Amino acid sequence: EAEVAQSPRYKITEKSQAVAFWCDPISGHATLYWYRQILGQGPELLVQFQDESVVDDSQLPKDRFSAERLKGVDSTLKIQPAELGDSAMYLCASSLGGDEQFFGPGTRLTVL
Amino acid sequence: GESVGLHLPTLSVQEGDNSIINCAYSNSASDYFIWYKQESGKGPQFIIDIRSNMDKRQGQRVTVLLNKTVKHLSLQIAATQPGDSAVYFCAEILRSGGYQKVTFGTGTKLQVIP
Numbered sequence: 577e578a579e580v581a582q583s584p585r586y587k588i589t590e591k592s593q594a595v596a597f598w599c600d601p602i603s604g605h606a607t608l609y610w611y612r613q614i615l616g617q618g619p620e621l622l623v624q625f626q627d628e629s630v631v632d633d634s635q636l637p638k639d640r641f642s643a644e645r646l647k648g649v650d651s652t653l654k655i656q657p658a659e660l661g662d663s664a665m666y667l668c669a670s671s672l673g674g675d676e677q678f679f680g681p682g683t684r685l686t687v688l
Numbered sequence: 689g690e691s692v693g694l695h696l697p698t699l700s701v702q703e704g705d706n707s708i709i710n711c712a713y714s715n716s717a718s719d720y721f722i723w724y725k726q727e728s729g730k731g732p733q734f735i736i737d738i739r740s741n742m743d744k745r746q747g748q749r750v751t752v753l754l755n756k757t758v759k760h761l762s763l764q765i766a767a768t769q770p771g772d773s774a775v776y777f778c779a780e781i782l783r784s785g786g787y788q789k790v791t792f793g794t795g796t797k798l799q800v801i802p
Binding site for chain 2: 580607609616617618619620621624626631632667669675676677678679680681682
């Protein structure tokens, strides 16, 4: 069964360092989403791609966060510099263009 | 701004009983709604969805009800099993500008008592 892949699964970093997360969506899925989920809360959309184009990054803290999907397939989310408040689960999801999003297992980030 | 929320943060039910998880939404323009299940350490998993022009939809052991008059959504799980223990999120989807905007609620933790 096709799945969304994410790596790493866990990341521990010190504040002010740079971190990067990778996501490989289900093959053929044109839409890719990055979410941040703070413990005990629902996922919050950070950025949405349609193929290689950003269609919504209104909630992305652009002073420190960046995201790219250069070839319209896999994607990278970067944080530089990381802050204590960035500790969270970072989830990637993809969809074929319809309604259902398929989520990856997430990357648990801890900033010390 | 528009938001999606849940009435109960934690719900404990006896194994075999039915569970009802509730969600209130405020954006009457939302096109459809999805219920997700999230187990510890995993990403959310789609359970069932419902279009805004429907008031009920049934799946395997799950039923979603939509009351647009009071902007209320519920997920009913029949014969709750230990494997149903998880956090459940409702999500509100609005199609705008050629893409869909998804807003998640804060979640309800379902604890099944054996």
